[in-house]
Amino acid sequence: MPGSELLTPGLRDWLQANADLLDTTAELADAVVPRLADAGLLRAGVPVELGGSGGSIGSAIAAISAVAEHSLAAAFVFWGQRTFIEYILQSPNAALRARWLAPLLAGTVNGATGLSNAMKFLSGIESLQISATPTDDGWQLDGALAWITNLRKDGFIAAAAVQVAGDAPPAIVAFTSGSAGVTRSADLDLMALRGSNTAAVKLEAVQIDAEHVIHLDARAYLPGVRPSFLGMQCGMSIGLARAALRSAHALSTSMRGPLLPRIEAAQAALAQQEATLIEGVEDGRFKTAAAPLFRLRIALADSVQEAVMLELQASGGKAYLQDRDTSFARRWREAAFVPIITPSLTQLQVELQKHAAA
Template structure:
């Protein structure tokens, strides 16, 4: 079962996808449109202002956006992850204060937890520190790559290592906190209208009411399945679009591709079913390796799908006009394996556990 975008959003994304990829469409236009269509509310309990449903429903929404624009899906992923962090925080005061503006798209949510996801897997140390100062907390450090840092207003989740010992904590940092410095947008090959930049955090003083999770190692495994499953939605949508383009290409000699297109589509459907089963059962919390393997497999399927699109389209894929959509999807496919945790990082984790994919 797939998710259908509202017609007006689907039409706008289809006409704007290249502009979003190359930065010609203002990033400020993107999140409000996604939020107005209700996409940030999917899978969020109705009691919290969401539309209900499951995490898999949110994955389907991300996949539907990715069929038109991976950059737009990337923004939705980061925003929806932050919404999930608030939906699962024990800090209900923070949740109730921030969630209405986030669900409405008035403020952007940025998932700055790539570093801590790698920290949790033993791949790198934390890049942020926090120390108590009276009743407040003072945060220092840097986040080198964060998406959805909307200039008009954002809140970013960040993991920080306490200077006085104890487990790492997750805190919320706002765009207007003194000491929060946003860089210019990163010079990406594509995905330019995604408000992707770095943050420098210098002596940022926040209250303890900004703590999302006081014990990150205990709290993160519960949100990690959503974090990675929504990334899987990006790959699912892109692969489906390339397979659809490949299947729709006509011309002499293209019939020989029908069988591999169908076979890859069947593989994709099987992985989607496994993703749904793991999310529905909650099995990915205790056994994240199974989810890592699905993420790796989806990255491989994306590359096979765009290769089939190229073969089916032939020379027109290399022409600037007719091949513009394919060229964007080719770049988008190159982005899928490097989203943190990257496929190399996931393979490293699996290899260390004796379960190399």
Template sequence: MAATAAARIADAPRAVSDVVREDLRPQVGAIDAGAYPAGVLRALGAAGAYDRHVEGGPEGLLGAVDAMAEAGEACLSTAFCMWCQDALVWYLARSGEAGARRHLAAAAAGDSLGGTGLSNPMKALSGIEPLALQGVREGAGYRVRGRLPWVSNLGPRHRFAGIFSLPEGKRAMGLFEAGSEGVSIAANARFVALEGTGTYTVMIRDAYLPDAEVIAHDAGAFVPRIRNGFVLLQTGMGLGLARGAAALMRADAAGRVKAQFLPLGPEAIEARASALRERVAAAARTHEATDRAAFLETLRLRLDVSFLALEAAQSAMLQFGARGYLEGADAFRRLREAQFVAIVTPSVKHITTELARGA
């Protein structure tokens, strides 16, 4: 009887918290040094981290943010990879194309890993830079070429989305596979943080994209339907990092006494994170709105999360002082990670530009 009960417990799916505690935390140092956490990401998928928002309901979207934040408390590299995976699932679940949707189940379960590929298109749609990919209609598909400088959560056979311009002035969105014919990846830079995120330059050399891999033939109409969720999902990274910084400060008992008069302590960080999560919950209830005013509100929320992450990591660094300035120090890692929250698309400068333009 006891053996049967033990077997049932052993076979029970693990929670996200279990994966973070047992699999992720012991590897944080290695991931920061450049190890891609493929096993952790697949385990998070098995724990249900990526399938919560498939149906698009507000509770599911908030659940995906919470799962990402839980990982982000320990490691932003992993939380960022989770966002890449979540965004891919978000596109596939909203696509009206049966061919693309056939990849949804594997992506939502973490069996198939992949990236977003929309950093350049999001900037292009804001007029910040030109669209990097170009395509032409050919038979039952498109012939595509171009170069994406940085796409994350990639590896051989990983899939990622891409938006490409067409001669008639429209844009289409498709699903590409790294390492397939005409689609190559290369590591051309080394970053100060998030080196373990599977970030590559993608070269697409006249690759053929069949209609079965098209997410949207009209990306101009599709993007407004996904952009609020795309940005809201990112808040999990910043909320998790802020809470992780607060936890780091709390665990440093001696340092906390000496730093008690710093302007931002762990209690204030946690209170702001809680208030921001409530705003995420409210925004999730209206994520389907396609008007610009709603998108600007989403961007304001994302901006506030970015600033909290920066301030929380800075506070942790100030508390640890010289101890945080040593190579391998967690306080310095969190500071480097927080800066990424502020520069990943849409970055703080991107968001502030959009807000300045107004509705």
């Protein structure tokens, strides 16, 4: 898949100029989604008849990868927005889609995935953190989510899995920041990716109606959307690894260094992982066989760690000098996030152990 050529020159230049600022401060956090929208990236993989630019989910993965080559913070926001868009694309709720899809694609409202807790729940790792009590015209939501990205301070819509009272199955719903009882925390004090509008949310007696139900059965819905959730998440790793390996290759070529064969082998392996990922997401195999997708997510995380280590070795001591190019230091911090984004590598390894035992 192509890389930075997917970006408009204006977006590419803006990301390159502000990558460190997006990583270390919240100064430009609210500018990311509108910039992505203006460049048409949020429409990748969305049917033309619904306002998108067409293509498949592979188009969205490629676009996220291209952004991640320049800024993982921006790619993280992109993943959150585009994943929420995917939720409502795959929802049977036409009213929800009609109300929210256009502003989400236009970047005038931020969408937050909120389903990290749900993905853990699906794997039996964690109980649901939000309860839903039926009311005369909908549900009342109570609970909290400790970590959600893309929560724009002046307005957002977020997805969450909820435990419904009684015998009903867990459901997937959406709630908005303007609803009474929704409280956004201050930004979490992250060591990197600080421009990602990442915070916690508390819900106290929040009222929602049928229009805000993404799906009435979380267990039926989540396996179908998980390949897109994880596939687009993997796009972050692909772009970051690609950027680090490109830098390492340029440094090693200029010095005729002994690292060059290892770098080129890593680039070839990364390209193969990307091709396998997109093929599997597009042909639907990961909907019924999650283990190969989990292995790919782990392999791509390993590729990121190898890539930044090769870049460090190719750079040598100058990588430690603050007055030199800061791109490596940023990528090093960004790479530290890849193993822990939900589902973390530890959680995936536990899942694979259970799968092997079964």
